[in-house]
Structures are given as C-alpha cells and as structure tokens.
Amino acid sequence: MRKEVLLHTCCAPCSIYVGEFFEKKGFEVVHMFYNPNIHPFEEYRRRWEALNDLVCKTGRKLIAPFPYNPLEYFSVIQEGEGRCPQCYRLRLTQVARWGKEHGFSFFSTTLTISPYQDVACIQRIGGEVGSDFGITFLGVDFREGFAESMQRAKNLNLYRQKYCGCIFSRWEGVKRRIWKSLTGRSFS
Ligand code: SF4
Incomplete structure (x- = not known):
C-alpha cells in the first residue's frame, strides 16, 4: 500500500508541524491546496x-488541481x-474525492492544528467524508503543536495571515481590531 497522505493544507505556517508529524510516522506528505473560502x-x-x-x-510535493473559484464557497455558504461546518465539508469533500480518484488511501487536514477551529467538528466531518469516498481520514488533533508551528513560521519569515480566510472572518477581524483600539479590551 502507498504510504502517502494527501494533506489538505490551509496555509504554510500550519503545515510545518503537521507535515513533520506525518513524516515522523513514515508517510510521504502531499500537500493539497484547496481553499476557495479565502478572500x-x-x-x-x-x-x-x-x-x-x-x-x-x-x-515535499504540493498540488492545487482546482483553480481558485470563490463561487464554490459561496455556492454552499x-x-x-x-x-x-459547511466550509470544512466543502474542502474535505473535494480533497477526499480527488484523493480516492488518484489512489490515495489516507487524507488529512492542517485545520486541526488551529485553536480557533472546531476540531471535533472537523474530525466528524472528515470521518463522514472519508466513509463516503472510501478513503481513511487521519483526524489527528494537532493543537499542541500550534505555538511551535507559528514560531517556526516566524523564524522562516513565512507569511502569517491575520484571519481565517473568508470574507466574514476578515470582517470579524477588522471589528476586533477596531474595538481593541477604541477600548483597549478584547472583543467578546
Ligand atoms: S471562518 Fe470562514 S474560512 Fe474559516 S472555517 Fe469558518 S467559514 Fe471557513
């Protein structure tokens, strides 16, 4: 059996720790960049x-078989x-489908390293999508590696984004920054 994992990858900083995790487990990592949510x-x-x-x-290998098309995101959201949850499902479905069609037995995602994501929800959806397509989802909770991954990205001078990705999260980030600058307190 091919010991490769098709790793849905949201960004470079998150993939440092996650990629190495799988390599230490003996996997060859293939990054797949499929993120029509980004705006x-x-x-x-x-x-x-x-x-x-x-x-x-x-x-490592990096593939992006689908061109940027934000309408894919707005067609479900x-x-x-x-x-x-719909955003997770959209992305994981495409990765699982493509992976199965191209002979992968395993897929995963960097999303579960983020303390800002709903890791349990991602694990559930990944498992469901994997069952649908006949490809195993490796839904590891990577959050303990988040701080290390971000620090290493900083050391490597890699771009580190300030919001999750979609237009909604961008606006929420702007609101938080404005609130903090006006009040000196975090937005709750
Ligand atoms: S905040 Fe936006 S980009 Fe991030 S997971 Fe949710 S819907 Fe997707």
Missing part, C-alpha cells in the same frame, strides 16, 4: 506563495452564522 484573491495568492516557499525548503 480576496490577493490573500489567496500570498498564502499560496508562502506554501510554495515552504515546500521548496522541505522537498450564503450567510455568516454557522458557516464553518
């Missing part, structure tokens, strides 16, 4: 270029409330 295109391009920088350093 705007300039932000997408910066994350893509940072990931390219990282794979140049690590020698029409409002800000409760959007994240």
Whole structure:
C-alpha cells in the first residue's frame, strides 16, 4: 500500500508541524491546496506563495488541481452564522474525492492544528467524508503543536495571515481590531 497522505493544507505556517508529524510516522506528505473560502484573491495568492516557499525548503510535493473559484464557497455558504461546518465539508469533500480518484488511501487536514477551529467538528466531518469516498481520514488533533508551528513560521519569515480566510472572518477581524483600539479590551 502507498504510504502517502494527501494533506489538505490551509496555509504554510500550519503545515510545518503537521507535515513533520506525518513524516515522523513514515508517510510521504502531499500537500493539497484547496481553499476557495479565502478572500480576496490577493490573500489567496500570498498564502499560496508562502506554501510554495515552504515546500521548496522541505522537498515535499504540493498540488492545487482546482483553480481558485470563490463561487464554490459561496455556492454552499450564503450567510455568516454557522458557516464553518459547511466550509470544512466543502474542502474535505473535494480533497477526499480527488484523493480516492488518484489512489490515495489516507487524507488529512492542517485545520486541526488551529485553536480557533472546531476540531471535533472537523474530525466528524472528515470521518463522514472519508466513509463516503472510501478513503481513511487521519483526524489527528494537532493543537499542541500550534505555538511551535507559528514560531517556526516566524523564524522562516513565512507569511502569517491575520484571519481565517473568508470574507466574514476578515470582517470579524477588522471589528476586533477596531474595538481593541477604541477600548483597549478584547472583543467578546
Ligand atoms: S471562518 Fe474559516 S472555517 Fe469558518 S467559514 Fe470562514 S474560512 Fe471557513
């Protein structure tokens, strides 16, 4: 059996720790950049270029078989409330489907390193999607490696984004920064 993992990758900083985790377990890591949620295109391009920088350093494979198309995101998400599970499902479904069609037995995601994501929800959806397509989801909780991964990204001078990705999260980030600058307190 091929010991490769198709790793859905949201960005370079998160993939440092996650990629190494799988390599230590004996997997060859293939990064797949599929993130139609990212807004705007300039932000997408910066994350893509940072990931390219990282794979140049690590020698791993990076693929992006689907061109940037934010309409894929907006075809499943029409409002800000409760959007994240649909966003996870959209991305993991595409990765699982593509992986199965191209002979992968395992897939995973860097999303579960983030303390800002709903890791249990990602694990559940990944498992469901994996069952649907006949490919095993390796839903590891990587959160203990988040701080290390971010520090190493900083040391490597990799681009580190300030919001999750979608237009809603960008606006929420702006609101938080404005609130803090006006009140000196965090937005609750
Ligand atoms: S906040 Fe992040 S996970 Fe949630 S919908 Fe936006 S991009 Fe997707």
